[in-house]
Amino acid sequence: MKRLGLILVPYLWLLALFLVPFLIVLKISLSDTELAIPPYTPTLDIAEGWEGIKTWWAGLDLENYTWLASDDLYWKAYLSSLKIAVISTLLTLIVGYPIAYGMSRAPDEWRPTLMMLIILPFWTSFLIRVYSWKAILSNEGLLNQLLIYLGIITDPLVILNTNVAVYIGIVYTYLPFMVLPIYSALERLDESLLEAAEDLGCSRFTAFWLVTMPLSKQGIIAGSFLVFIPAMGEFVIPALLGGSKTLMIGKVLWEEFFSNRDWPVASAVAVVLLLLLIIPIVLFQRNEEKQREAQK
Amino acid sequence: MSDTARAPVCVFAPWDDIQAKPLIQFQNVTKRWGDFTAIDDLSIDIYAQEFFALLGPSGCGKTTMMRMLAGFETPTEGKILIDGQNVAPIPPNKRAVNMMFQSYALFPHLSVADNIAFGLKRDKMPTDQITARIEEMLSLVQLNKFANRKPHQISGGQRQRVALARSLAKAPKLLLLDEPLGALDKKLRQDTQFELMDIQEKTGTTFVIVTHDQEEAMTVASRIAVMDHGKIIQVDTPAKIYEEPRSIYVADFIGDVNLIEGNVSRTTEGHATISWAEGQNELTGIARNDIIPGSVATLAVRPEKLNIYTSRPKDQSNVIKGKVLDIAYLGNMSTYVIETPTGQQIKAQVANTRRIQRRQITWEDKVWLSFTETAGVVLNQ
Numbered sequence: 001m002k003r004l005g006l007i008l009v010p011y012l013w014l015l016a017l018f019l020v021p022f023l024i025v026l027k028i029s030l031s032d033t034e035l036a037i038p039p040y041t042p043t044l045d046i047a048e049g050w051e052g053i054k055t056w057w058a059g060l061d062l063e064n065y066t067w068l069a070s071d072d073l074y075w076k077a078y079l080s081s082l083k084i085a086v087i088s089t090l091l092t093l094i095v096g097y098p099i100a101y102g103m104s105r106a107p108d109e110w111r112p113t114l115m116m117l118i119i120l121p122f123w124t125s126f127l128i129r130v131y132s133w134k135a136i137l138s139n140e141g142l143l144n145q146l147l148i149y150l151g152i153i154t155d156p157l158v159i160l161n162t163n164v165a166v167y168i169g170i171v172y173t174y175l176p177f178m179v180l181p182i183y184s185a186l187e188r189l190d191e192s193l194l195e196a197a198e199d200l201g202c203s204r205f206t207a208f209w210l211v212t213m214p215l216s217k218q219g220i221i222a223g224s225f226l227v228f229i230p231a232m233g234e235f236v237i238p239a240l241l242g243g244s245k246t247l248m249i250g251k252v253l254w255e256e257f258f259s260n261r262d263w264p265v266a267s268a269v270a271v272v273l274l275l276l277l278i279i280p281i282v283l284f285q286r287n288e289e290k291q292r293e294a295q296k
Numbered sequence: 297m298s299d300t301a302r303a304p305v306c307v308f309a310p311w312d313d314i315q316a317k318p319l320i321q322f323q324n325v326t327k328r329w330g331d332f333t334a335i336d337d338l339s340i341d342i343y344a345q346e347f348f349a350l351l352g353p354s355g356c357g358k359t360t361m362m363r364m365l366a367g368f369e370t371p372t373e374g375k376i377l378i379d380g381q382n383v384a385p386i387p388p389n390k391r392a393v394n395m396m397f398q399s400y401a402l403f404p405h406l407s408v409a410d411n412i413a414f415g416l417k418r419d420k421m422p423t424d425q426i427t428a429r430i431e432e433m434l435s436l437v438q439l440n441k442f443a444n445r446k447p448h449q450i451s452g453g454q455r456q457r458v459a460l461a462r463s464l465a466k467a468p469k470l471l472l473l474d475e476p477l478g479a480l481d482k483k484l485r486q487d488t489q490f491e492l493m494d495i496q497e498k499t500g501t502t503f504v505i506v507t508h509d510q511e512e513a514m515t516v517a518s519r520i521a522v523m524d525h526g527k528i529i530q531v532d533t534p535a536k537i538y539e540e541p542r543s544i545y546v547a548d549f550i551g552d553v554n555l556i557e558g559n560v561s562r563t564t565e566g567h568a569t570i571s572w573a574e575g576q577n578e579l580t581g582i583a584r585n586d587i588i589p590g591s592v593a594t595l596a597v598r599p600e601k602l603n604i605y606t607s608r609p610k611d612q613s614n615v616i617k618g619k620v621l622d623i624a625y626l627g628n629m630s631t632y633v634i635e636t637p638t639g640q641q642i643k644a645q646v647a648n649t650r651r652i653q654r655r656q657i658t659w660e661d662k663v664w665l666s667f668t669e670t671a672g673v674v675l676n677q
Contacts, residue, residue: 195368196401198388200415200466210414214405 022274029267030060040263064268073252074269078276080247084163084238085231088170092227093220095171096178100219101212103179104186115183118176130169130240137165137241161243169237174230178223185219186212218291225284233273249273309533310343311519317380319344319470319502320365325374327360327526334360335371336526344469347496347503349513351549352523358506361523362472365504366395378470389418394468398475400459402447408458409434409443415466433461436495453484460492464499473505477512489515510550514538522546538598540582544675547596554602554642556595560674563589568674570595573638577615581672597672602644604632605664606657612666616642620661632657634665 031040042059045052068074103114121129136142137160144156159165189212197207235250242248249269256266310316318341327335334357342348350358363369364376367388376383383391394415402411409430416426434440437457442450447458456476463471476492477485493516496503507513513520514534521531522545530537530546541547544555556579558572568583570593581595609615621641622633625648632644644665657663 190399190401192397192399192401193403195366195388196395196397196403197414199366199393199395200462201389201418203389206418211403217405 025267025270027060028263029064029265029271030062031264032059032061032063033262033264038263039261064264065272067265068268068272074249074272077247077249077252078272081232081234081249084166084170084246084248085228085234088167088174088231089224089228091167092171092174092178093224096175096223097182097216097220099175100179100182100186100216103183104189118179122176126173127236129173130236133165133169133172133241134160137168160241161246163242163246165241165243166238166246166248169241170227170231170234173237174227177226177230181222181226182216182219185216189215218287221287222284222291225280225287229277229280229284232277308345308518310346311341316343318342319346319379320504321375321377321380322361323375323377325361325364325371325376327357327364327369328372334526335364337374338526338528339374340521340528340531342502342504344502345500347493347505347516347518349517349520350504350506350523351510351513351520352508353549354508356523357526358508358523359474360526362395362474362504362506365470366393366472367391392469393472394463394466394470395472396459396463396474396476398478400447400455400479402455402458402462404447407444407446408439408450411447411458412462412465414462419466429465433465436464436498437461452479453488456480456488457491460495464495464501467499468501470502470504473503475507476505478507478509485512486515492516514550522549524549540673541596541675542584544594544596544677547673547675552599552643552645553596554599556597556640556642557592558595560587560589560591560593563587567669568593570674573636573640575637576617577613579614579616579672580669581614581674582670583674586676587674592677593674594677595672595674597667599631599643599645600629600647601667601671602642602665603667604634604644604646604657605666606661608664609666613669614667614672616665618642618663618665620657620659620663623657623659632663634663 028040031042033039034041042056044056048055099118103111103118106114134141138144139156139158139160141160143159144153147153148156159168193211193215194207197211198204202210233250233253234248235254238246238248238251239254242251253266253269253273256262256269260266310318320340320342322338322340325335325338326333336357338357338361350361352358360369364371365378365383367383367386370384378391378393403414406414412430412433413426416429421429430443431440434443437460439450439454439457439461442454442458447455450458456479460473460476473492477488480488489512492503496516505513505516514537517534519531519533520537522529522537524545530542532540537546538550541550547553548555556570556572558570558579561569561571561578563569563583563585566582567580568587569578569580571578572595579595581597583593587593603609608617616634616636618634618636620632621635624631624633627648629645629647632646634642634644636642642665
């Protein structure tokens with residue numbers, strides 16, 4: 001009985017906070033727009049009884065999904081999001097791996113401090129941090145002023161409102177999600193494995209390539225998913241740092257909901273995004289399970 | 297056992313041969329970390345095909361010596377020569393030395409076969425030769441069936457053998473073994489000790505083993521270096537270390553021993569006699585010529601060298617009088633703790649050759665202990 005309760009609690013939680021909202025969104029995505037409150041039709045009127053349910057069911061269709069397929073804006077936005085998410089995941093990996101490696105190699109007494117420095121930015125509002133990047137990257141921003149002052153450039157670099165700014169924003173924001181899993185993989189790495197590799201004829205570099213890299217693979221995979229999944233649906237960063245040309249599905253979604261007030265189409269966009277993300281999420285879960293098994 | 301010292305010189309004893317060229321030479325090697333001296337002006341020669349044990353308590357510097365041979369540490373002062381060549385500038389990956397790590401350090405992401413092949417691949421050995429060598433190594437350690445398993449899918453004893461096979465695969469001149477059997481349970485450890493000796497003989501590789509387990513060192517080694525505080529206290533064959541320790545430290549470190557302190561009353565060729573307690577006979581043991589009459593010395597005698605009698609034995613020179621304080625029955629033997637009238641406790645070990653033999657001796661009985669003049673060693677303080 002107690003065990004049943006323990007299992008039930010997380011399932012109830014998921015049911016109330018994930019499945020029910022998802023079903024609502026799914027239902028809206030099958031509806032039609034209407035100038036009303038709420039801005040879609042049909043709405044279920046239980047007072048009419050069985051007949052009511054029947055008319056409600058008859059009002060649902062897949063029209064919005066065909067619309068998504070026919071207008072090239074949407075699949076372009078999905079593809080563009082995918083591209084931005086993949087590239088920024090790679091960039092985060094390139095920046096994050098050396099940081100994680102350095103942390104795992106640091107003397108024991110330094111590690112808590114370094115860990116703190118990685119987590120510290122989370123204590124400030126995400127929005128404020130993204131806004132401060134605006135101040136850094138804008139044409140009159142800190143970065144350009146510094147570069148001009150140093151004489152490296154004469155004309156300010158246009159970074160803000162481009163995809164470059166979006167990449168910088170995503171890498172900055174999601175860096176800890178990459179660093180922490182890689183660090184935890186590297187920290188477990190037994191130093192004597194590297195000595196054994198050297199003893200058997202490896203140079204330091206090949207030892208890193210043949211031993212350290214493969215043994216941190218699980219961390220790299222976990223970190224990449226943790227960056228890729230939220231980056232795919234990212235809205236705030238492209239909205240604030242990206243330009244009008246930056247096309248991301250999160251932004252499209254927002255515009256459909258709040259500018260067009262087209263809830264059914266926006267819901268359809270959200271449902272498709274969710275379905276697309278289920279694939280990497282399942283892969284991520286499988287990786288986690290494999291990792292747990294390997295540790296046994 | 298007591299006659300080993302006088303036994304004909306065994307076939308393999310390059311350390312007694314002035315002509316023999318040592319494979320490894322430590323020449324006045326010192327290793328310091330800040331104020332801490334791990335190795336203190338240490339010189340030693342190790343010969344090809346030896347099974348050489350570095351024995352000592354933890355922190356005595358034995359692991360540091362091994363890591364210097366492997367190339368993971370460099371001496372602060374002095375030189376290490378392998379085959380007459382100073383190895384200081386040679387990095388670990390270029391040395392014809394391989395090491396078997398205490399933790400085994402098997403690569404968890406590689407199969408047993410790939411672990412063994414790891415070093416061979418670094419040498420750019422042709423694939424067919426690698427395959428043949430893997431086969432050979434797997435047969436040597438009897439693990440052919442497990443070639444495709446990952447390290448976490450095999451037992452501790454099997455892992456130990458994979459580690460051994462991996463370190464031997466490159467046919468090193470010198471194999472270093474860092475507490476190789478430390479992680480195994482006692483029964484498996486004993487079996488593996490014989491296997492190790494067998495493999496060492498088959499491959500003809502020079503083995504240097506680091507251990508804190510004196511039984512292990514006694515079993516496997518051709519010579520043992522007993523170390524303490526970064527110095528080598530004594531280097532000798534296991535029999536000599538046990539039978540003729542040069543110091544109280546060595547006598548006490550290896551096996552069980554009775555230490556009886558007294559004044560040297562006289563010395564004769566190769567022997568010394570001490571008087572040690574009122575009302576007790578003087579005791580004689582073998583001695584080196586640094587024992588001077590009138591000085592304080594300690595007689596070290598192993599418990600199994602003592603005989604126990606219920607009446608005073610005749611015609612025996614070394615006799616100690618006392619009463620039985622304790623009896624420990626160990627199955628194959630019994631240990632008697634005898635207390636002398638002056639309160640010193642002396643242990644005697646008697647093999648239980650007959651069932652419930654010796655039951656006539658019991659607690660509080662008056663007994664006499666005796667041993668021959670060659671059974672004990674008189675040592676300086």
